[in-house]
Amino acid sequence: NAGVTQTPKFQVLKTGQSMTLQCAQDMNHNSMYWYRQDPGMGLRLIYYSASEGTTDKGEVPNGYNVSRLNKREFSLRLESAAPSQTSVYFCASRDRGSRNTIYFGEGSWLTVV
Amino acid sequence: GIQVEQSPPDLILQEGANSTLRCNFSDSVNNLQWFHQNPWGQLINLFYIPSGTKQNGRLSATTVATERYSLLYISSSQTTDSGVYFCAVTEKLVFGKGTKLTVNP
Numbered sequence: 001n002a003g004v005t006q007t008p009k010f011q012v013l014k015t016g017q018s019m020t021l022q023c024a025q026d027m028n029h030n031s032m033y034w035y036r037q038d039p040g041m042g043l044r045l046i047y048y049s050a051s052e053g054t055t056d057k058g059e060v061p062n063g064y065n066v067s068r069l070n071k072r073e074f075s076l077r078l079e080s081a082a083p084s085q086t087s088v089y090f091c092a093s094r095d096r097g098s099r100n101t102i103y104f105g106e107g108s109w110l111t112v113v
Numbered sequence: 114g115i116q117v118e119q120s121p122p123d124l125i126l127q128e129g130a131n132s133t134l135r136c137n138f139s140d141s142v143n144n145l146q147w148f149h150q151n152p153w154g155q156l157i158n159l160f161y162i163p164s165g166t167k168q169n170g171r172l173s174a175t176t177v178a179t180e181r182y183s184l185l186y187i188s189s190s191q192t193t194d195s196g197v198y199f200c201a202v203t204e205k206l207v208f209g210k211g212t213k214l215t216v217n218p
């Protein structure tokens with residue numbers, strides 16, 4: 001049971017380049033999330049998916065797109081990276097059962113130069 | 114949108130001390146979670162507690178939904194408790210900015 005797996009763990013991009021952060025969970029959860037974490041800002045929601053095929057914007061969606069093509073995977077795409085998108089990105093999934101537990105990936109460190 | 118405020122922003126303790134962390138939220142919620150982020154960045158879900166009280170070892174949490182706050186209690190703190198504690202509310206998990214706890218030996 002791998003839990004929530006994010007790739008890549010580290011990435012350096014040049015301004016204007018595009019890339020996709022991948023996230024997969026093997027716990028059959030419906031809800032998945034993408035956050036960014038910047039120093040002193042806590043975690044801010046980028047996009048949320050309540051179930052396969054549905055997505056909803058969070059607090060900071062500008063400059064990002066997401067895709068939830070199946071229940072396992074929720075990808076985050078940066079179409080034209082900017083230095084302001086330098087951050088640590090976390091994916092999470094949620095067990096909607098009685099425990100209502102949230103599971104986070106290990107994070108992806110992205111630097112845009 | 115809903116506002117989440119955590120206090121204190123920073124807390125320094127000696128090993129063995131007790132502490133109380135607070136989370137205030139601006140609107141009624143049916144979901145409240147507490148998380149711990151260790152110094153290596155790993156995030157662990159501590160409690161799902163939309164109301165009432167729960168305990169897990171040295172940690173316990175209480176949410177008074179009608180008064181829009183939640184408290185996280187840490188007793189007999191250990192150095193491994195160091196890190197940042199976050200609360201998050203609602204279906205979309207809106208996070209507060211966290212309380213950074215440092216426990217010194």
